[in-house]
Amino acid sequence: MTDFITISNMNCSIRDIHILKDISLVFTDKGFTSLTGPNGSGKTTLGKVMTGILPFQSGQVSIEGKDIRSMSLPQIGRKIGYLFQNPDKQIFAPTVFEELAFGMKFKNCGEDEIRERTDEMLDIFDLKSIRDSTSYFLSQGEKQRLAIAAVLLNDPEFLILDEPTTGLDIKRKEDLSRYLDRIKSKVGILMISHDKSFIDRHSDRIIKLEGGCVKYDKRC
Template structure:
């Protein structure tokens, strides 16, 4: 199989319960792929397995021809941007501005560039007025926008978005969709979602999962 991310006969169990069974998948860099399916079908686990957050038991996952079992989370994180289902799980800095500039600061990026990129993201996600706010006091929608902005600031080559539209109002969903239209040209995206409108608007391919298996994989 060829592709930016390749999953070969992958099995994954948690506490001896099989969650993913015989997953074979190839994801390209310039494609928007949606994963759909009922709750508990293994969508989020698939995203976490591809990112190396949860280790698979059998089979192989390749990221840009490298076996992810041999890569550290940081190495995977430099290529894949992962948006958690619950944004609270990935926000750890006390201030909005700190959360956004965190990765760039430790990657020793020039302070001026950090400021420019951070301010650009703050405007893009309508968070500028909250730049000095405490992340703890943000609303769910604001946390979601901050989490997406932080992931994008890292400039990943591939994005895995777990329920990206959760907590966003109609206006923000529209803005996120416009942003994804721009991103799609340079970044591959795997979106796990229940939002039919969002899926129909962006998907070039839809993977349907049920009981830990891929039951349908169609191009749109």
């Protein structure tokens, strides 16, 4: 395992409110870390800083040794897949299929590859019956599964999933679990979650934030 994202003494304020306080953490390119903590403790803010969506005021954040401030959002996006806490912020294509195919079309993948890989995701995340449905009208759970599948299809080297189990029923949570089991030896995963059983099932490491500070960081 090698270091992938390094955060050193990072502070982040939003509109003069000090949200993240002196955060120092290293994430490796493999393994499953959960980030937990009460509402408002700064979990989503930390995920957004790690993907360059939010600026920070002091300290360092680097991806494979490169200062994140010198990288563009598309550059970061090619390395890190980010699932928003709210899938409505993620989904933009008119249909389920187009949402899944977008990243591969952008990379000029061939039609056969696009069909094969989207079919696999439609199957894994139980989206087959709504392949051509309008994204806007999907249920919350369907949107969540679509957003997850679309992020995974981009083949990120590292994944940040902000509350991926929200809105998923037991069966769909189990589908997601099985898929994460399959990929966690190949990509680093940071999952933000309150879901204790899901955290306990998957984590090699659990970090708890409280009031914008790291309360604990333990290996499991």
